[in-house]
Amino acid sequence: MSCKRVPSPIALALVLAMLSLAALSGMADMAAFAQKLASDPFTADRLKMVETQIFARGIEEENVLEAMRSVPRHLFVPEKLRDQAYVDSPKRIGSGQTISQPYMVALMTALLNLEGGERILEIGTGSGYQAAVLSKMGAIVYTIEIREELGKQARETLDRLEYRNIHYRIGDGYQGWPEEAPFDAIVVTAAPPEIPERLVEQLEVGGRLVIPVGRYFQDLIVVTKRKDGVTKQRVAAVRFVPMVTDID
Numbered sequence: 001m002s003c004k005r006v007p008s009p010i011a012l013a014l015v016l017a018m019l020s021l022a023a024l025s026g027m028a029d030m031a032a033f034a035q036k037l038a039s040d041p042f043t044a045d046r047l048k049m050v051e052t053q054i055f056a057r058g059i060e061e062e063n064v065l066e067a068m069r070s071v072p073r074h075l076f077v078p079e080k081l082r083d084q085a086y087v088d089s090p091k092r093i094g095s096g097q098t099i100s101q102p103y104m105v106a107l108m109t110a111l112l113n114l115e116g117g118e119r120i121l122e123i124g125t126g127s128g129y130q131a132a133v134l135s136k137m138g139a140i141v142y143t144i145e146i147r148e149e150l151g152k153q154a155r156e157t158l159d160r161l162e163y164r165n166i167h168y169r170i171g172d173g174y175q176g177w178p179e180e181a182p183f184d185a186i187v188v189t190a191a192p193p194e195i196p197e198r199l200v201e202q203l204e205v206g207g208r209l210v211i212p213v214g215r216y217f218q219d220l221i222v223v224t225k226r227k228d229g230v231t232k233q234r235v236a237a238v239r240f241v242p243m244v245t246d247i248d
Contacts, residue, residue: 042074045086049073053088054106064110067136073102076129076157095147097241099127100189104238109133111210111222111235112185119180121202123173124189124243128154134187135163142177144169146244172246176202183207190243191218200230212240 040046050068059065074085077099081091090098100108109130112120116138122131125145131154134141143166145151151170158166169177173188174196181202188199188211195213200223203209209223220235 040072042072042082042086046073049086049088049102053103057103059103059106059110061110063114063116063137064106064133067109067133068102068106070136071129071132072161073099073129075161076127076132076154093127093150095150097126097147097150099129100240105130105133107235108187108189108210108220109137112187112208114139114185118184121177121180121183121186121199122189123176123186123199125151125154125168126189128158130187130189131166132158132161132163135165139165141166142169142180142183143167144171144173144177146170146172146246173243174198174245178202185210188212188243189240191215191238191240192243195221195223195232200225212238215242 046069050065054068055065074082077085077091077093084091086102088101088103090101093099114120114134114137118139120134120139120141122134122141122143125131125143131141131143135158145154145168148170151168155168167180173190174192176186176196176198178198182204183202184204184207186199186203186207186209188209191212191214193213193215195209195211199209199211203223203225205225205227207225209225211221211223212218213221218238218240220238222233222235224231224233
């Protein structure tokens, strides 16, 4: 027996408010965008996710918020979990991996300080969701996944959704992508015990590496490359799956 998906009153109110704002502002493009989102049964959940889980926690970068409002997170999780895609928690995607909590994706993306047009290296394609968010923000994404099955599945999803500015590789993320270096920023979606030096080497001067580091106890770290070395900023305690290599 199937049932029709009904948005929560709060989430539905967010959709209606967005449409009303567009109409009152006379912004045809915004109205068209809002109406397009309204045709997606998960639109209300997605808007609620951004407002209550991301913006409410202090992330205010509009390009990040807009990307998170736009990318259909439910299409990056197994079908049986789609009703839970916008819940404030990570979800298992197979091969012992997870899609990160929405807030964590937004936080790590915001820490990259993107404006559009940057060349970004992502270590750990996973479901493809982080790559989709970066692509939506106008970045040129180079993404590496060590698990071939997972990498192929993510590419199929991203191709189907017509994200075109993404380059793919199956391989060891510890090695980075040296022939395409240097990168304006690097984001790592699994935790190594220490910061991989090869990734730092592949950063452009002034670029940022956003990475969870540690074994059982982990910290989210921002590494900024300078002409005379690097600076490191601890952002928060986190919990990610371990980053593995070809020799594991």
